[in-house]
Structures are given as structure tokens and as C-alpha cells.
Amino acid sequence: xxxxxxxxxxxxxxxxxxxxxxxxxxxxxxxxxxxxxxxxxxxxxxxxxxxxxxxxxxxxxxxxxxxxxxxxxxxxxxxxxxxxxxxxxxxxxxxxxxxxxxxxxxxxxxxxxxxxxxxxxxxxxxxxxxxxxxxxxxxxxxxxxxxxxxxxxxxxxxxxxxxxxxxxxxxxxxxxxxxxxxxxxxxxxxxxxxxxxxxxxxxxxxxxxxxxxxxxxxxxxxxxxxxxxxxxxxxxxxxxxxxxxxxxxxxxxxxxxxxxxxxxxxxxxxxxxxxxxxxxxxxxxxxxxxxxxxxxxxxxxxxxxxxxxxxxxxxxxxxxxxxxxxxxxxxxxxxxxxxxxxxxxxxxxxxxxxxxxxxxxxxxxxxxxxxxxxxxxxxxxxxxxxxxxxx
Numbered sequence: 001x002x003x004x005x006x007x008x009x010x011x012x013x014x015x016x017x018x019x020x021x022x023x024x025x026x027x028x029x030x031x032x033x034x035x036x037x038x039x040x041x042x043x044x045x046x047x048x049x050x051x052x053x054x055x056x057x058x059x060x061x062x063x064x065x066x067x068x069x070x071x072x073x074x075x076x077x078x079x080x081x082x083x084x085x086x087x088x089x090x091x092x093x094x095x096x097x098x099x100x101x102x103x104x105x106x107x108x109x110x111x112x113x114x115x116x117x118x119x120x121x122x123x124x125x126x127x128x129x130x131x132x133x134x135x136x137x138x139x140x141x142x143x144x145x146x147x148x149x150x151x152x153x154x155x156x157x158x159x160x161x162x163x164x165x166x167x168x169x170x171x172x173x174x175x176x177x178x179x180x181x182x183x184x185x186x187x188x189x190x191x192x193x194x195x196x197x198x199x200x201x202x203x204x205x206x207x208x209x210x211x212x213x214x215x216x217x218x219x220x221x222x223x224x225x226x227x228x229x230x231x232x233x234x235x236x237x238x239x240x241x242x243x244x245x246x247x248x249x250x251x252x253x254x255x256x257x258x259x260x261x262x263x264x265x266x267x268x269x270x271x272x273x274x275x276x277x278x279x280x281x282x283x284x285x286x287x288x289x290x291x292x293x294x295x296x297x298x299x300x301x302x303x304x305x306x307x308x309x310x311x312x313x314x315x316x317x318x319x320x321x322x323x324x325x326x327x328x329x330x331x332x333x334x335x336x337x338x339x340x341x342x343x344x345x346x347x348x349x350x351x352x353x354x355x356x357x358x359x360x361x362x363x364x365x366x367x368x369x370x371x372x373x374x375x376x377x378x379x380x381x382x383x384x385x386x387x388x389x390x391x
Contacts, residue, residue, distance in 0.1 A: 022048035022157060024056065024149045025125060025170030032313065034178040035067065036137035041147055041173060043110075044125035045092060048167065050159040051121060053113035054092070056129045057154035058147055065143020067136040069175060073105035081132040084110050092126040093119060103129075109154070118160035133175070141179025142311050148172035180208040181302060183218060183274075184315035185289040190390035193321040193360035195334065196281055200227070202289045202317055203236060204259075204275040206302070212267035213310070215303035216242075216274045217260040221292040224255035226285035226322060229277060232259050236273035241266070247275060250298070258298055267305045284323035290316040325357030327364060327390040328382040332357060336382055344379050348372060364389050 025044050033039040043056045060069050073079040084101040085091065093099040098115040110129035133147070149155050149169050157165035184205050191200035204218055222229070229252050235243030242261060250258040261275050277289065291300055291314040302310040324332035330340040330347065347354055347362045347370050354362075362370045364378035382388035 022046070022121075022165055022167035023170055024128075024155060024157075024167055026058070026147060026149055026173040027125075028147070028173045028175060031174065032176045032178045033133075033135050034180065035135055035139040035141070037135050039133050039135065039175065041131050041133055041175075043128045043130075043149060045121050045128055045157070045167075046123055046125045048121045048157060048165055050118035051092065051157060051165065052116075052118040052160045052162075053111065053156075053158045054128055055109060055111035055154070055156045057107070057109045057150040058131055059108075059150055060133070061146050061148075063144045063146050063174075065140050065177065067139025067143055067177065069133050069135055069139070069145040069147070071105065071108050071131050072134045075105075077104050077106055079105035081105055082108060082110055082129070084112055084129050085127070086112075088127050090125070090127045092121060092128055095119065113158075114160075116160070135175075135177060139177040141177055141181070141313065143177040145175045145177075146172040147175060178313040179311060180210060181310050181312040182207050182315060183216070183291075183300065183302070183312045185220065185277075185291075185317035187289075187317055187320045189366050190327060191320050192366075193325045193327065193357055194281060195324070195326045195329070196284055196322055198281055198326070199230070200279050200281055200320060200322070202277045202279070203273045204277070205272070206274050206312070207271040209269045209271075209302075211304050211308075211310075212269040213302045213304050214263040214267040215260065216301075217258070217298070217303075218275075218300045219256075219258045219292050219295060219298055220289055221256045222279070222289050223285060223287045226283050226287040227279040227281055229257060230280050231278040233276050233278075234261050234274070236276055240273045241268040241270055242272055242274045245274070256292060281322045286319040286321060288317045288319045321357050321360055323357060325355075325361040327361055328379065328388045330358055330361045330379075332361070336386075336388060338383060340379075340383060344370075348376070 023046055027042050029040040071081055082103045082105040099112050101112040103110045157167050159165055185202050186205050188201045194200055232247050232249045234245035234247045245261045245263050248260040300314055302312055328336040331343040344362055351370055365374045367374055378389055
């Protein structure tokens with residue numbers, strides 16, 4: 001179904017042809033979403049000359065798993081689940097005032113036309129439309145869906161004279177349904193910023209279990225130019241049910257490694273630390289620990305008491321800072337001493353121009369802020385009594 005204004009914009013045009021430099025593409029607000037939830041997808045245009053009007057329409061295809069992803073229209077044609085956010089600074093016609101947007105939710109179409117003239121769109125993608133996608137409650141974790149922009153005549157471009165503008169369509173956007181079970185790598189608090197040459201720790205955390213498990217296997221990678229894996233231990237040593245586990249660490253091949261932890265004769269359904277990975281830092285950088293693709297017969301997975309396999313949602317770690325700064329060493333000169341006091345006070349008064357390492361070093365209670373109440377006493381203890389929150 002063509003929208004009326006799009007038809008006006010394209011009136012008298014020849015059929016659209018592919019192969020031009022103009023391209024329509026899509027971008028998901030998040031590549032993953034849990035079952036029974038919503039996620040937005042946006043469409044963009046780049047490398048188009050003298051654009052007066054456009055229309056977008058999307059299609060959704062399940063490529064694996066179960067369930068559906070749909071554009072719901074509870075209020076009918078004008079439902080805001082298909083919309084054009086003309087207030088966005090990257091809106092294709094943001095520099096114009098004589099545009100007329102129109103949407104049709106039930107047809108999954110969105111169009112905008114200028115009453116006159118046209119705009120040029122360069123290599124930076126310009127926003128066109130937004131669709132809210134609904135993931136059904138019966139979509140199993142790991143299910144995948146491809147969302148693509150339809151070719152002409154359902155999607156279209158026209159120039160200021162009403163002629164069709166040839167365009168190509170980018171790769172489909174792939175939405176993966178999150179499993180409720182999640183594995184993630186998390187750096188410990190004291191590893192958030194460290195001096196080069198010191199040890200850091202990342203922990204493997206499991207959460208959202210629907211059944212007790214007794215085994216975890218993870219394939220991961222890291223930058224071997226910045227860190228060296230030195231040890232893997234079960235649990236966190238602070239009461240995790242996985243403290244009683246047995247660890248199998250597979251060979252580390254230049255930053256690509258794997259581990260397995262088993263609870264022999266036991267199981268756990270708790271949100272907990274499964275394993276602690278220790279690294280020696282070798283050079284400055286902002287390293288992470290990331291999950292890597294499965295490499296059969298090895299795979300990142302959870303195992304239940306009945307030997308059933310669960311494929312969890314995986315989350316890579318946030319980055320840490322390796323270099324000049326560490327907790328308490330606010331001026332980044334190496335030692336924690338009286339020379340750090342002035343810079344700490346400066347940050348208390350105004351941290352707007354601070355370096356990331358300075359902010360991390362001065363945030364001694366880990367609340368994301370540098371305050372008298374939260375951090376001053378800890379900094380004094382660190383400098384005067386050498387009792388730092390981090391070694």
C-alpha cells in the first residue's frame with residue numbers, strides 16, 4: 001500500500017532501479033531483546049542527491065527458533081509504533097521547514113515529502129523512520145529474526161522533479177532473543193584502573209537461571225598485548241556456591257582461551273560468581289574480556305543436573321584502564337603520597353575537565369562520583385595510613 005504523499009512525491013517517475021550510490025539501511029536500538037518485550041529499529045539514508053521525498057517499509061522474517069516479532073498497531077493506522085521523529089538532529093529534512101510526514105502503522109510504511117526543493121545526503125546516514133518491534137512471549141532464547149527494508153515500490157526515493165532516485169538496500173538487521181539465563185564478564189572494583197605491570201581480575205557471573213545448573217563452559221578472548229592470563233579459580237572465594245567447583249582451563253592461544261567449571265555432585269540456581277580470572281598487565285590500554293564465537297565441539301553453555309544444555313545470553317566486560325593511574329594515585333605519578341592531595345581536592349571542587357584515569361583513581365567508594373562524604377576519608381586513609389581500599 002503506497003502512502004498518498006509518497007505517491008505525490010513520486011508522481012510521473014520511472015520504476016526504481018538498484019545499483020546507484022544511494023543506500024537505505026536499518027539499525028536496531030539493541031541487537032538483543034528478551035521475550036515479551038519491545039525494541040526499536042530505525043531506518044537511514046546516505047549518499048543521495050536532491051532528495052524531495054522518501055518512503056520506507058520493513059519486513060520481518062524469523063530465521064531460527066520460535067515465536068514472532070511484529071509491529072503492533074493497537075490504535076490503528078496512526079499508531080505511534082510506526083513514526084517519524086522530525087525532532088532528531090539527524091532527520092533527513094532537519095534543515096527544512098516545508099516537509100509533510102505521514103505514516104501507516106498497519107502497512108508498516110513511513111514517508112515524508114518536501115513541498116518543494118530537495119536536500120543532499122552525504123556519507124553520514126540521515127534518519128528517516130522508526131518502528132517499534134514486539135517480541136512475542138513464546139520466543140525462545142537464541143531465536144533470530146531478520147528485519148529488512150523492502151525494495152521498490154514499497155520503499156522509494158524521489159528527487160525535486162519527481163523522478164525516481166536509484167538506491168540499494170543495506171544488509172538486514174538481525175535481532176536475537178535473549179535467554180533469561182545470562183553469563184557476563186565483570187572486572188573487579190580494584191581492577192577498574194591499575195598501573196601497568198600489576199595484576200587484575202575479571203569474574204564470570206551467571207544470573208537469571210530458571211533451573212539449577214552444575215556446569216558452565218565459556219569461550220573468551222582478550223588482548224594479549226595488554227594482559228596475560230595467569231590463573232583461573234572457581235567462584236570468588238567469598239561464599240559463592242561455585243567456590244566448591246572444579247576448574248578446567250583450556251590452553252590459551254594468544255588471547256583466545258576457554259574454561260569450564262563443574263559442581264561435582266552439587267548444583268546451584270543462584271546469581272553468583274562462577275569463576276575468577278587473574279591477569280598480569282603488560283602494557284597500557286583499555287582491555288576487555290569478551291566472549292568469542294563457539295568452536296565445536298567447544299561452546300559457551302550451561303549444563304543442568306539432567307545434562308540438558310542451556311545457551312545463555314552473553315555479555316562482554318566493560319573496559320578497564322591500564323596505565324598511569326590506580327585507586328588513590330590521583331596524579332598518576334606512580335606512588336600514593338602527599339602529592340596526590342592537591343589533584344584530589346581539585347577534582348572535589350570541579351571534575352568537569354578530568355581525565356578518565358583521574359576520575360577512576362579518585363572514586364574510592366565506587367559510586368561514580370567524587371565527593372567529600374564518599375571519598376575524602378578513604379583517600380586520607382590511603383595516603384596517611386597506607387590503608388587503601390585497593391592494594
